Amino acid sequence: MNCFSNFIYRASSPMIMADFIPVPEETSSFIDTIARNPLFAGLVIGILAAIVQLLLISAGGPEAYGFCVACHTRDLVNIGINDLTGMKLAAAPISQNAILPTLTIIGVLIGAFVSARYYEEFRTKAGTTVSYIWYLLGGILFMSFALFMGGCPYRMGLRIGYGDVVALIGVIAIIIGVVIGIKIATALAEREA
Amino acid sequence: MALAGILSKETAVIAVPIVTLLLGLLIGWLGQRSGFCSIGGFRDFIMFRHTRLLYGFLALILGAFIGFLIFKIVFPPAFEGFFWLISKGLAPVSGAPAGLTITGYIILALVGGIAVGLIGVLLGGCPLRQLVMTAEGNVKSFCFVIGMCIGSVVFTLWVSGLAVSILKSLGMGA
Numbered sequence: 001m002n003c004f005s006n007f008i009y010r011a012s013s014p015m016i017m018a019d020f021i022p023v024p025e026e027t028s029s030f031i032d033t034i035a036r037n038p039l040f041a042g043l044v045i046g047i048l049a050a051i052v053q054l055l056l057i058s059a060g061g062p063e064a065y066g067f068c069v070a071c072h073t074r075d076l077v078n079i080g081i082n083d084l085t086g087m088k089l090a091a092a093p094i095s096q097n098a099i100l101p102t103l104t105i106i107g108v109l110i111g112a113f114v115s116a117r118y119y120e121e122f123r124t125k126a127g128t129t130v131s132y133i134w135y136l137l138g139g140i141l142f143m144s145f146a147l148f149m150g151g152c153p154y155r156m157g158l159r160i161g162y163g164d165v166v167a168l169i170g171v172i173a174i175i176i177g178v179v180i181g182i183k184i185a186t187a188l189a190e191r192e193a
Numbered sequence: 194m195a196l197a198g199i200l201s202k203e204t205a206v207i208a209v210p211i212v213t214l215l216l217g218l219l220i221g222w223l224g225q226r227s228g229f230c231s232i233g234g235f236r237d238f239i240m241f242r243h244t245r246l247l248y249g250f251l252a253l254i255l256g257a258f259i260g261f262l263i264f265k266i267v268f269p270p271a272f273e274g275f276f277w278l279i280s281k282g283l284a285p286v287s288g289a290p291a292g293l294t295i296t297g298y299i300i301l302a303l304v305g306g307i308a309v310g311l312i313g314v315l316l317g318g319c320p321l322r323q324l325v326m327t328a329e330g331n332v333k334s335f336c337f338v339i340g341m342c343i344g345s346v347v348f349t350l351w352v353s354g355l356a357v358s359i360l361k362s363l364g365m366g367a
């Protein structure tokens with residue numbers, strides 16, 4: 001059954017030959033070499049978030065809110081549902097006041113997709129049905145706990161830059177969680193081996 | 194507290210979707226090229242002492258600090274709260290569920306942070322990495338993103354109120 005759905009999925013995918021395209025040789029441009037460095041990406045994201053606040057803070061909304069995957073997804077989904085059903089789900093003031101909520105998530109998806117296609121790194125990777133359910137549940141839990149903190153790790157980073165001590169505690173807690181997660185993953189791997 | 198950016202309120206209200214969409218496009222490109230991931234950075238450093246991704250996250254904090262500092266000097270009204278610890282003390286920047294004491298926010302940050310780190314490591318990435326992997330064609334990450342969308346509704350409708358009422362019953366309401 002799984003093989004069948006896998007086959008259907010691949011057959012409907014436009015990049016059916018994706019697995020057979022070889023990785024291109026190292027002929028990368030200067031810009032691409034820089035963009036491949038996470039150090040540069042981090043600096044740019046941080047400064048861009050400050051520019052976004054400089055431009056948009058008049059529309060309302062919390063400070064240090066330039067970039068956040070969890071919060072911006074929450075704004076987009078909740079305001080979309082509010083518009084469709086007339087409910088009153090909470091969102092950040094910046095998204096409530098604006099004509100459309102923050103579209104960062106859609107931008108990230110389009111940008112990464114175009115980039116992956118351009119550099120021929122697009123590969124459809126299917127998993128098992130059980131793994132899909134785990135990822136779905138993981139997403140629901142992740143979102144809830146991220147919004148407990150008031151944002152995903154990226155907004156925590158922005159808030160630390162803004163001088164927020166609670167965000168620093170949040171990042172320390174994330175590191176503790178990572179250590180526990182590594183312990184669990186190692187134990188699971190040893191039990192399977 | 195009236196924060197004012199460079200754009201007037203009428204312009205900013207229209208500019209929000211445009212600016213954030215452009216920001217997202219740029220970050221999507223950078224994220225796809227560099228494999229940028231915060232939780233992955235902590236994981237790689239703890240497991241293998243690889244510093245590549247960890248420096249990325251530290252650079253984000255540094256870049257945000259430099260950006261806030263420069264633009265605070267250039268245009269102060271947009272960054273009234275900066276530097277938060279000096280101007281507002283220990284209370285967090287708004288965004289988490291409202292109406293708690295500082296102890297309550299610290300408990301929320303600890304519980305939320307540990308769970309976020311745990312889930313992130315077990316499922317192989319922080320939310321930005323999951324978005325980028327979705328765009329690269331990973332169906333599991335796509336399920337994660339759908340889960341995040343469901344989770345935002347679940348959180349707003351039930352979890353947020355539940356957590357706040359539990360913390361308030363423990364005497365942490367402001």
